[in-house]
Amino acid sequence: MSSHQNRAAAKREGAKARLYARRPDIFPRAVDGFYRRLKWAIMAVTLAIYYVTPWLRWDRGPYAPDQAVLIDLARRRFYFFSIEIWPHEFYYVAGLLVMAGIGLFLVTSTVGRAWCGYACPQTVWTDLFLHVERFIDGDRNAQFRLKKAPWGPAKIVRRGAKHGIWLAIGLLTGGAWIFYFADAPTLARALVEGSAAPVAYATIAVLTATTYVFGGLMREQLCIYMCPWPRIQGAMLDERSLIVTYKDWRGEPRGKGLKRDAEAGEKVGDCIDCNACVAVCPTGIDIRDGAQMACITCALCIDACDQMMAKVGRPRGLIDYATLEDCKAEAAGAPPVPIRRTVLRPRTFLYFGLWGAVGLAMVFALGVRPRLDLHVAHDRNPLWVRMADGSIRNGYTVKLRNMESRPRAVTLALEGLPGAAMWGAMQDEGERSTALHFTLPPDRVSEQRIFVRAPAGAGSEDFTFVLSADDGEGGRDRDESKFERPEEQP
Ligand code: SF4
Ligand code: SF4
Structure with a gap:
């Protein structure tokens, strides 16, 4: 064959190959049973958590918002019940993400893709959309019939109702999401009155569209083609991870019903090839x-x-949760491996240990974190000023952060600089002393200009600013600094 013929043949083959697989119609039939009821319960709990959480109130006093869970972008705070995270404490959020990741590994190694099957938002919302579809169009067979039926008033009404309800669910989903970023009742009023920020309406529009497309139109396509998790899981499952398995040694060869098979004198497995599982x-x-x-x-x-x-x-x-180890044992006629051996094994202990260690470290760090914070910056120019009596003055910018939602009386003191005294830029130098007293506003950073005066000497000297709460309740911070002097005496 000439190269021209080869190219022509390759072109013909290429024309046959499809780069895009058309989505088959999938209209899952309704089913009842233990796992369906478990999914109902998990769906109810997860949807309730999502929609209700922004409306929960939590009293933090008069100086902080009373929304239990709030990502306050304007003030750059994350409130979670009694926990308040500042931007410089973002490592707690990183810790939570690490815990979520390890938790997912732990769940996958013990009960397989339970996250995907029960709690993933894509699964939960798709399930909800499927129920709406069944409610409007009927069960599987009715949906196939409706799909093939010509367009007419009845079909238009059903399609309109279904897509209308899907869009309403999308709207509620997008609406609930933005309530996590502002006071929910105030924002709800503003949305209804049309006075909310344009970004709020834009966010709702985008989330309505994504919920509608992902949950109503794409459904399983997102799990199969877009989500990376199934690929990662392939590497995480092992012989002792629980997966949904068809026990082919028991089901094969397939029959058409035990009675009919018995009458036909055939020896068949338990599977009657009813296709209900599909x-x-x-x-x-x-x-x-x-x-x-x-x-x-x-x-x-x-x-x-x-x-x-x-x-x-x-x-x-015949189809059941089982590990590959179980399947091998059962197929060989041995008793199934006890469930405790699936759960209690080195790998799950390791994941649980890591997950628990990160969790405990975070709880400990949250418990002992200071609620006062001090940061001192030395003036760059001039580094020092010689006073009339020969002593030296240095200037500092001091940032005092009160991370509690109440005003706090605090004292700023000097440590390690003999003979030194300080005063604020708004004070008279004659009022200088070894400690300054402030009342810090709640939940705020205050900036102060401070002057420190110390006897003349040679060269710079290290010392420390110490900030402490006057009520002695868990608030103390220190910051090292330098007192600059000329190298030579005049
Ligand atoms: S095969 Fe069974 S467990 Fe897997 S997605 Fe289908 S119904 Fe769910
Ligand atoms: S549901 Fe029906 S087809 Fe599926 S495994 Fe069971 S018996 Fe076989």
Whole structure:
């Protein structure tokens, strides 16, 4: 074959290859069972947490907002019940993210993709959207029929109602999100009156659109093609991680019903090939093909199959949560590995130990963190000034941070600079003393200009500013500084 013919053949092949797989219609059938009820409960709890949290109040006194959970961008604070995080304490948020990451590893290594199947926002909102779809269009078969039906008044009304409710859920979701960033009742009033900031409306519009598209239109496509987590999990699961498994040694060869098979004299497995497990699957896969990345381990196929097994009088668990180790043992006729061996093993202990250590370190650091903060900067120019009596004066800018939501009386003192005294820029030099007293406003940083005067000497000298709360309640900070003098005596 000439090179021209080769190129033509390659071109024909390329024309056949599809770079984009069209999304198949997936209309999961409704199912009832233990895992479905568990998913209902988790959905109710997670949605309630999301929508209700911004409306919870927490009394922090008259100087701080009373919203229990608030990301106050204007004042650069994060409030979480009795905890208040300042921007310079962002490492606590980083610690929380580290804990979330390790927690995800811990959950995955013990119960597989439980996060994906039960608690991931994409799963929860998609589940909610699917229920709305079933409520409007009917169950799986009715949805297929409606899809094929020509457009007419009934179909237009149903489609309008479904997409309208989806958009309303998206609107509520986007609306709830912005309540985390401002006082919820005030912002709600402003939104209704049309006086909220344009960025609030823009954020709601973007989140409404993303919720509608992700939960209503893309659904399982986001899990299969966009989310990196399934890929990461492939590396994290091991032989003793729980996954949803079809027990092929028990189910194969598939029959069409024990009675019919018995009449036909065939020896078949427990699977009656009813396809119920495929019909209820929200990602449209057949778990009998083996473990797959597209399986989010929602366990609805377990409920569907258990119902079928009950109908044909076979024991439940043809599809079940199991480890690969379990499967091998069961297939060989050995008793299943006890669940405690799945949970209690070095890997889970290691993850739990790390997770607990980070958590304890954060709780300890939060418990002992100072609520007063002191930062001192020496004047650059002039470094020093010689006074009439030969003594030396230095100037400093002192930042005093009161991180409590109440005014605090504090004392600023000098340590390690013999014979020194100080006064504020707003004071007369004659009022100088070894300690200055301030009342700091709540939740604020105060800046003071301070002068320190000390006897003449040779060269610079290290000393310390010490800030302490007058009420003695957990507030003390120190900052090292320098007292500059000329190297030579005059
Ligand atoms: S195969 Fe089963 S567990 Fe996996 S996504 Fe489908 S229904 Fe859920
Ligand atoms: S639901 Fe159970 S019996 Fe029905 S096809 Fe699936 S595995 Fe087989």
